[in-house]
Structures are given as structure tokens and as C-alpha cells.
Amino acid sequence: MMQGHEVIVVDNFFTGRKRNVEHWFGHRNFEMIHHDIVNPLYVEADEIYHLASPASPPHYMQNPVKTIKTNTLGTINMLGLARRVGARILIASTSEVYGDPMVHPQPESYWGHVNPIGPRACYDEGKRVAETLAYSYAKQEKVDVRVARIFNTYGPRMHVSDGRVVSNFIMQALQNLTITVYGNGKQTRSFCYVSDLVDGLLTLMASSYTLPVNLGNPVEHTIEEFAMIIKNLVPGCRSTVSTGAAVEDDPQRRRPDIAVAEANLHWKPKISLQVGLQRTIDYFREELSRTTFLNNQTYMDTKVNRH
Numbered sequence: 001m002m003q004g005h006e007v008i009v010v011d012n013f014f015t016g017r018k019r020n021v022e023h024w025f026g027h028r029n030f031e032m033i034h035h036d037i038v039n040p041l042y043v044e045a046d047e048i049y050h051l052a053s054p055a056s057p058p059h060y061m062q063n064p065v066k067t068i069k070t071n072t073l074g075t076i077n078m079l080g081l082a083r084r085v086g087a088r089i090l091i092a093s094t095s096e097v098y099g100d101p102m103v104h105p106q107p108e109s110y111w112g113h114v115n116p117i118g119p120r121a122c123y124d125e126g127k128r129v130a131e132t133l134a135y136s137y138a139k140q141e142k143v144d145v146r147v148a149r150i151f152n153t154y155g156p157r158m159h160v161s162d163g164r165v166v167s168n169f170i171m172q173a174l175q176n177l178t179i180t181v182y183g184n185g186k187q188t189r190s191f192c193y194v195s196d197l198v199d200g201l202l203t204l205m206a207s208s209y210t211l212p213v214n215l216g217n218p219v220e221h222t223i224e225e226f227a228m229i230i231k232n233l234v235p236g237c238r239s240t241v242s243t244g245a246a247v248e249d250d251p252q253r254r255r256p257d258i259a260v261a262e263a264n265l266h267w268k269p270k271i272s273l274q275v276g277l278q279r280t281i282d283y284f285r286e287e288l289s290r291t292t293f294l295n296n297q298t299y300m301d302t303k304v305n306r307h
């Protein structure tokens, strides 16, 4: 929008919210369509960012069949749309295509270690087949595709009930609740601030590089360390940190090798973890003061969830 493009946002509001884009309502270049891409979509576009799919593990596991449909049927519909209108399409893939990786850090050349029948498979295998579809349409139908493998990302406008580690830990720290580390906390993650990721997606879309690209921040921490980082960033926080049962198939180590992005897109993250977390903590503090958005039951639209 800020570059002057006309933007059509398509969302089924399963995990997205109108509120996240309401500052654009009424702008002449902005249009919003309430639609689920599991069904065909007929619009005109020059570029398509296919970002649909729940991304938080508790959300994508809640209705695994729907997650698979979104990443398979939804991706076929978006690739079909790209073919019909001659648009370039960027597919949002994930670090989860590497599964619980046996190679560290993860380069794009690594084929991954995914349990095809585990609780994460709906997402991991869904995204893997989305990549396969992208390159099949590129080869057979000459669709112009870009594939971003997005690593853990966070920032303002995440929902307080998102369920991923950043929002959980911040919400717990702000309310002096126990910070819940799953497992022994020795598993690692590398967190990328949302604006860095958006810069990466725009740069990839504009580039001539057509193979998958890791987009993420290579600064790696254990989840145990991460809990302490957040606790220390919230002034006066009295939370304690607990460890508990491990999550089934939880990847144990994750850090992006971003050499491909650096060489081909001249992209690397700019926002430090401290700065990004501080902005995110400020956002959640503000959210906590809005009691109307704390009602969990309005979050996941049960009608969408039945499809």
C-alpha cells in the first residue's frame, strides 16, 4: 500500500482479524474480501502473496484436515489463479519443511526429517506439497513462482491467544503468571521480527531468484534462555519459569542458514531481538488493557472451522 499498489486482502478470518488492517479501510487502493481459498477465487492481480494457513502449532493441529486442505486445495486454487491472470506468485513455506532437523543450521539444500503421520504432519507435509505444487506449476504451466521458507516470526498484531512461544511468554510475564516452558527448554529457536520478514518477502517477490529461500533471523537461543530474556525485559516481572511435558515431535534445534538470501536478495534481518521484543511487549501491554479482545471464544471462528 505504501508503494502505491492496489491491494486486495483475502481472509477467511480463521486466525486473522479485520482489526489488523482496519487502518486501511476506506483507502481507495484497498479492498478486503471475506473468502476461504479452499474455494476458487476470481480476481485480477499482477502479484499474489499466498500466505493463507494457520501457522501456530495449536491452531494448525486443532483441525488438521482443514490445514491440509488450505495448503493443498488452497495452493492449487492460488496457482490456478496465477496461471489464469499471468501473475507472479509467492508461496509462504516454512522452516517446518525441515522437520526435526538432522542438519544444523538448515540450508535450503537440506531435504528435511519429517514424521509424515505425526501431529505436525498436516502443516509440515501440507507446506512440503505446496512447494511441490509450486514447482510443478512452474514447470508444466510456466507459472512464475517464488518460495519463502519462513522461520519463527513475531511482532505486534499477533493475537494474545496465538499460542506460539513469543505471545505466550510475553502474556505470562506481563501478568506475573508462570512462564510455561514445554519440555526441558533445551530446544532452540531463532526469532525474526515481522518487519524484517516483510522486507524479505517483498525483496524475494521482486527478485529473479526462483528456488526456495530461507527467511529468518539466525540468532539462536534455547527456549529456557528465551524465557529469561522476556522476563528480564518486563520491568518488575515476578513470574517464575516452569518446565513441563515435552511436545510430541517438537523440533530440537532450529536456525536458518541465510547465505542464499544474503547472496541473491542482499537481505538480512536488521531488528535485534531486544528491540523487536520490546516493541512486541509494548503492543501486548496495550492489548491487555482492551478487555474485549481477551475473549478466547470469539477468536477461532467455529463456522470456518467446520469446513
Ligand SMILES: O=c1ccn([C@@H]2O[C@H](COP(=O)(O)OP(=O)(O)O[C@H]3OC[C@@H](O)[C@H](O)[C@H]3O)[C@@H](O)[C@H]2O)c(=O)[nH]1
Residues within 6 Å of the ligand: 054, 055, 056, 057, 093, 094, 095, 096, 150, 151, 152, 153, 163, 164, 165, 166, 168, 169, 180, 181, 182, 183, 187, 189, 223, 247, 250, 251
Ligand atoms: O508456551 C509455550 C509455547 C511454546 N513453547 C516451545 O517453544 C518452541 C517454539 O514454539 P512455537 O509454538 O512458537 O513455534 P514452533 O517453532 O514449534 O513452530 C513454528 O515454527 C515456524 C513457523 O513456520 C511455524 O508457523 C510454527 O509452526 C517450541 O519448542 C515449543 O515447544 C514453550 O516452551 N512454551
